[in-house]
Amino acid sequence: MRVSQISVFLENKSGRLAEVTRTLADRGINIRALCVAETIDYGVLRLIVSDPEAARRALSDGGFTVTETQVLVLEIPDRPGGLATAIERLAEKGINIEYIYAFVTKSGENANVVFRLEQMEEAARILAGEGFRILAGDEVYRL
């Protein structure tokens, strides 16, 4: 139920992002989803990839500062209000979302939303109870 996300510290220098993507490409690692949180001086690149363990090793060996975080990936029907319901349920229970981003898959019928939350277990229970499908790690890596 938990999905491993790889995060990379990116100094605000030109070419830095390219080095990350090239490192992954050279190892045949596919990027499923990504998002960047940026500040004036640096960015934090968050990645969901086909093989988190290999990606983590490759990036560390390449001299990048890397950390692995567990996130929740939710399948949400691709129609208006799909996400709203999920977030409302979490808000009602007082569960804070640290950050959130979305990606779509090839089939295109559902959107996948990545949640980073403090109370993962509880959030997963609430959302499953509302009939949302929570994707397992292997499912996401193989998408």
Add this chain to the structure above:
Amino acid sequence: MGGFRPCHTACRVGVLIVAEGCVWDAAAECMPRDDLRRLQGERLRNVVRYAYDQVPAYRAKLDGAGVAPDAIKSLEDLSKLPFTTKDDLRENYPFGMFAVPLEQVVRLHASSGTTGKQTVVGYTRGDLDLWAEVIARTLSAGGVQARDIVQNSYGYGLFTGGLGLHYGAEKIGASVIPTSGGQTKRQIQIMQDFGTTALCCTPSYALVIAEAARELGADVRHLPLRVGFFGAEPWSERMRVDIESQMGVDALDIYGLSEVIGPGVSYECLEKAGLHVCEDHFYPEVVDPETGRPVAPGECGELVFTTLTKQALPLLRYRTRDLTTLDESPCPCGRTLRRMDHVTGRSDDMLIIRGVNVFPSQIEAVLLGIEGTSPHYLLVVDREYGRLDELEVWVEMSPETFSDEVKRLEALEQKVRAEIESVLGLTVRVKLVEPKSIPRSEGKAKRVMDGRDLGR
């Protein structure tokens, strides 16, 4: 030029008027060189004996060097004395180098030291009089008189700039406005409304004031402001030209360090060709920073001072770490006091940022105390020409500290910034960088990138 005309009644021999400046104490400032040397030799003998008798640290130092106080008979013997350094002050922190009991100390100032410990200086009432005296000389050399309005924008507080200038200006009888630093709009308002004629601040702040005034639609050149005393940081002839043309003033350099007394150790006259050292009170030498041996006359080296008359904190051969030259040629202004060049650099790694002394080791001490950072850092100092200095501290985070949540990284940044600011008393920018991204060097690490444009 020339001629005697009284411009200050307390003067013993009347006052020499030079161009628009005047000499505060012609008897001292224009004393024939031979008389001056005799006076210095006599005062040197006294201060060596005084320091030996009153300061145990000096007694130990001289005994250790095998120099009996009586062996110092004249200026020629000066080089027999061991040097005094900032380390001596640190080891005797806070009051161990004082030659008088605290009952006689009426003022304390402090500036940053190399390892977190500040350098503390004390003044007796007599020392404060001396300080006011040398500042009176300084301001008089720029033509300041009792009818002048002096806006003192040096910081008031532990820093010696504010209070140092203040009492010297009062001694002349000028009207002093103690604006201290900052609040630029208010500075300009006061300058306009009160009719300020003399300004005291750092040279970079002078340019900031001039620019801010233009933005407010005011032109400093059309105000009564006539002269400025700019010090506490290195500057250049190009900055002088810019300040003078943008403000319509004579821009004069002043020099000092708190250990010796504060501002007023040396000052420029309107000839603007070097700073006259108040050498009847502070005897200057220039030495090779490596060997400690005096350099040939006119050569650049480290400035060393022996205080000849100070009571609370006498210093024998104190190493300033400031690099300069001494000029013995006569000055057209009539003063016989030797002139030092603008300070051109330092023989240690101290930085002067917006008038504040910063030692890289202070930053290191802060980082060692904060979990999640490594003591690898880089100080990046920048000054866009005509602006104030900016200090950016690049801090390497440790791999364990890295979080994918920006708010955690920002919290770390904030913490580092708050700690550094409280230690330095200076606003800084902190930038987190990747582990191992700051170049390691063998031997002495390169901790500073100074890209300041002083207009040299």
